[in-house]
Amino acid sequence: MGCFLILTFVLPFMLLAQKHIPFNTYEQPIPGSSLHFKMMPIAAGSFTMGSSSSEKNRNTDEGPQKKINISAFWMGAYEVTRDEFDVFYNDQNVSQNSNADAVTRPSPQYVDLTLGMGKEGGFPVNSMSQMAALMYCRWLYTKTGIFYRLPTEAEWEYACRAGTTTRWSFGGDANKLKDHAWYKPNAAKKTHPVKAKRPNPWGLYDMHG
Structure with a gap:
């Protein structure tokens, strides 16, 4: 299959800690919809980032290995779905003036960005630039008052x-x-609804694909 940028949220622990919210799993409703997403607490710790040079089929960019310390944070239990992203895309409060571009708001979809792989029903959002993902996080902040961002490479591998x-x-x-x-x-050249496979030990789905 081709590569897809799958958006996963991270919420720094210190932000909600300042609001005295327990470091537990929580559900975040998406204002203006009946949708919500699940955030999992990831405890602080350290790990060895990268893979051993002796690992089979290892890519050269997976080394050298190094020990990394990670602060506590929350992470989305699964990918952002097309259903969730479309609430942002179709938000009537997003400026519709003709001078807007893909940086200040979503630009018109000239082709089906799902590539025919599925929209409604919990399919992961795909064909997304990093800037679009960041704008979605910013939009969520304006709607919820809670700061969301993308995970760093180290945070993602740790999780x-x-x-x-x-x-x-x-x-x-x-x-x-x-x-x-x-x-x-096993993917038959298409995406599949999130949470269809087993989660990892920390309750995160689809981390291996």
Whole structure:
């Protein structure tokens, strides 16, 4: 399959801690809709980022390994869905003046950005630039008063590994990958609804694909 930028939220622990909100799992409603998304608490810790030079099929950009310290944060339990993103895209409060561009608001979709892979029903939003993802996070802040952002590479890998040191969060058996991820052999060249596979030990879905 081709590559897709899948948007996952991160919420720094210190922001909600200042509001005396417990460091627990919570559901965030999306104003103006019946939708909501789930945020998982990721405890502070340290891990070895990257993969061992002896790991099979390792890419050269996965090293050298280094120990990284991570502060506590919340992370979305699964990818942002097309249903959720469309609330932002269709928000009537977003300026519609003809001089707006893709930086200040979503530009018109000249083609089907889902590539025919699914819209309603919990499919992950795809074909998104980093700027569009950042604008979505900014929009969420204006709607909820809570600051959301994209995870750093280190935060994402820390959450993906979920305290494990094996090749995948479920171990090193490639035969089990199909139970945890959509990838070339089982995806049939299309995306699939989020949360269809098993989560990692920290309750995060689709981290391996």
